[in-house]
Amino acid sequence: MSTQPARIAFDVDPGDHLSLPGWLYHDPEFFEAEAARFLRAAPQVVCHVNELARPGEWRSFDYLGESVIVIRGDDGAVRAFANVCRHRGSRLTDGTGGCAKKLVCPYHAWTYDLDGRLTGVPMKTQYPGLDQSKLGLFPIAVELWRGFVFVTLEPGAPSVAEMMAPYEHEIAPYRFEELQPIGRVTLRPRALNWKTIADNYSDGLHIPVGHPGLTRLFGRSYDIEANAHVDRMSGLLVERPSANPSERAYQHFLPSVAHLPEAQQRLWLYYKLWPNVAFDIYPDQVDFMQFLPTSSTTTTIREISYALPDDRREMRAARYLNWRINRQVNAEDTKLIERVQAGMASPSYVAGPLGESEVCLRSFARKVRRLIPEARLPHAPTPGWSRRAPVQAVD
Numbered sequence: 519m520s521t522q523p524a525r526i527a528f529d530v531d532p533g534d535h536l537s538l539p540g541w542l543y544h545d546p547e548f549f550e551a552e553a554a555r556f557l558r559a560a561p562q563v564v565c566h567v568n569e570l571a572r573p574g575e576w577r578s579f580d581y582l583g584e585s586v587i588v589i590r591g592d593d594g595a596v597r598a599f600a601n602v603c604r605h606r607g608s609r610l611t612d613g614t615g616g617c618a619k620k621l622v623c624p625y626h627a628w629t630y631d632l633d634g635r636l637t638g639v640p641m642k643t644q645y646p647g648l649d650q651s652k653l654g655l656f657p658i659a660v661e662l663w664r665g666f667v668f669v670t671l672e673p674g675a676p677s678v679a680e681m682m683a684p685y686e687h688e689i690a691p692y693r694f695e696e697l698q699p700i701g702r703v704t705l706r707p708r709a710l711n712w713k714t715i716a717d718n719y720s721d722g723l724h725i726p727v728g729h730p731g732l733t734r735l736f737g738r739s740y741d742i743e744a745n746a747h748v749d750r751m752s753g754l755l756v757e758r759p760s761a762n763p764s765e766r767a768y769q770h771f772l773p774s775v776a777h778l779p780e781a782q783q784r785l786w787l788y789y790k791l792w793p794n795v796a797f798d799i800y801p802d803q804v805d806f807m808q809f810l811p812t813s814s815t816t817t818t819i820r821e822i823s824y825a826l827p828d829d830r831r832e833m834r835a836a837r838y839l840n841w842r843i844n845r846q847v848n849a850e851d852t853k854l855i856e857r858v859q860a861g862m863a864s865p866s867y868v869a870g871p872l873g874e875s876e877v878c879l880r881s882f883a884r885k886v887r888r889l890i891p892e893a894r895l896p897h898a899p900t901p902g903w904s905r906r907a908p909v910q911a912v913d
Contacts, residue, residue, distance in 0.1 A: 526558075533894050536869040538883050539900045541713040548890070549814035550621050553903040556889050559674035563683075564588050564667045566824060570596055570697055577615040579669065581810055586620075586658050587611055587714070588667050591632040596662065598657035598669045610821055611656075614703055621655070624799040628630050630655050664694035666806075672752055672791055676787035681747035681791050688787070691778050692799060697824035700803065700837065706819040708852070710859045712794055712811040715819065718855045719751045719807075720790055720878035723791050728854050729847055734760040735769070736786065744881035747792045753880075764846075768839040773832040790878075792885060802836045804845070838858070868896060 540607050544546050565577040567897065576589035578601060585601035587610065608625035611618075611907060621630040629638030634655035642648060661668045664677040682689070708715065718724070722742045722846050724754070726733050735751035760766045776782055783801055790796040794809040803825040812819045825837065861867055872880050887893045 519660070533869065533887055534880065534884065535716075535872055536883070537879065538713070538886060538893060539869045540862040540864065540867040540894050541712055543821050543859065544815050545898050546814045546902060547904050548898070549599055549711075549811065551890050551892070552886075554904070556675070556793060557811060558582055558671040561661060561668040561670050561675060561678050561686070561795065563795055564669055564810060565600075565615075565822075566697055566699065566868065567596060567662060567665050568652040568696075570667070572617065573601075574619055576611065577667075578611060578613065582670065584671055585609060586669050586671075586785055588669065589621075589632055589659065592909055595633075596660060596667060597632075597634060597666075598658035598660045600658060603628055604636065604653040604655065609687070625730065625785075640771065664689065665697060666694065676747055678791065682789070685748065685750065685789065686746055689799070691782060693777055693826060697804060698827060700825045702822070703843075706848075708816050708819060709813075709815060710855055711815055711862070712809045712817040713783055713882075714780055714855050714859045714862070715817055716790070717807045717879060717882065718851055718858070719788075719809075720744075720751075720882060721876070722751060722878070723835045723873065724854065724874065727852055730759075730764055731744070731765055731843060731846055734762060735843075742878060744876070744877045744883045749788075749792075749878040749881065751788040753786045753788065755904055764839050764842045768836055768843060771832045771835040771839065772802060773830055773836065777826075780874060790791070792882075796858050800840060802833060802840055826844070852910075 526705070557864065562579065562581055564579040564586070568589040569575070569577060570588065572602070573590050573594070576587050579586045579588070581585045585596055588596060588598045590596055601611055601623065603610055603623040605626055605628045606621050610621050610623055610630070613867045618632075620632070620639075620673040623629070625658070626639070628636065628638050634657060636650045636653045636655075639645065639648065639650065659670045659673070661670070661677055661679070663682070666678075668678050688849075713808055717912050720742075722740050725740060732753075734753055737756045737758075739754045739756070741750075741752045755769060755772070757769075759769060778801060787799040788796065789799075792810070796807045798807075803823050805821065805823045808820040809818055812818055823841075872883070883893075
């Protein structure tokens with residue numbers, strides 16, 4: 519019997535102008551393959567370093583069954599650890615954040631310093647030959663990018679700095695390093711595959727159809743492009759007053775911002791880092807959003823907003839109105855993508871065509887097909903395919 523991996527040969531990849539097939543949006547084994555092949559390596563934003571201002575301040579983050587703690591050490595360094603005691607596996611912390619002089623396991627009181635070293639073992643004499651130096655907290659890779667703390671569960675993906683390198687000049691004026699959180703982390707569970715959500719937030723064609731408010735605010739000024747690791751969208755706030763009271767008030771109250779160049783005073787920017795982290799940049803604030811997969815048909819959308827300190831009445835009003843407008847947009851998106859998720863479950867759905875302007879959707883599908891070549895198949899392979907020798911696609 520041949521031990522060579524299966525091959526799918528194409529002179530020209532016919533999938534390059536097609537969306538992904540429906541089975542990818544609900545198949546449990548495909549979800550397992552995604553987690554193993556690229557989702558665990560994807561950088562995930564946890565918080566801003568300004569939320570870890572003092573030694574002992576920590577924030578937690580849950581992703582693909584892992585709980586991660588990021589914490590400021592006594593030496594000022596920001597580190598990340600698995601939220602797992604090395605004794606019996608108990609979670610060390612509960613909640614989304616706090617401040618501690620040490621991390622003490624609530625099960626048997628094993629104690630760890632802020633740098634992860636195991637420093638306290640009750641009844642230590644019961645463990646002959648115990649080497650505490652080998653039982654520190656399991657480290658998780660951390661990257662600090664412009665003040666934001668990112669973690670990765672496994673190596674393999676480019677750094678956030680590498681991903682965002684083409685846009686550093688555009689982001690520099692916003693003074694990300696000085697941002698502070700406004701509001702709290704919001705978690706929105708959805709009965710949706712994570713790709714259904716990710717596709718929607720890189721789809722420019724649905725905006726004039728599904729988002730009348732955004733169309734009133736930005737007209738047809740949307741610009742969209744796909745880079746190797748980042749999708750970018752942008753729009754300019756129109757001067758014509760909106761017929762909607764909240765939108766009209768936002769246009770009116772949004773004040774000038776001294777640190778931004780004139781071309782960015784009324785500019786909206788959106789970046790989506792492959793595969794599941796996105797952020798909006800407005801003159802008044804920055805909103806992060808993550809599509810955190812929890813199963814093949816469920817996802818938690820994690821959101822948090824940041825802004826520079828600004829007590830002006832106009833800025834406070836603009837930020838409140840921004841929130842109101844975004845809540846409406848999110849409600850519209852939820853209805854739209856629920857319809858898509860339902861359609862993807864139908865056996866009648868086959869991969870549909872992508873227009874020439876749908877560059878981000880093409881780029882996304884191309885990445886998925888490259889990393890999991892079985893994504894080119896119209897139907898799910900025989901169960902167990904993800905644990906066999908991988909398919910090789912030859913274009």
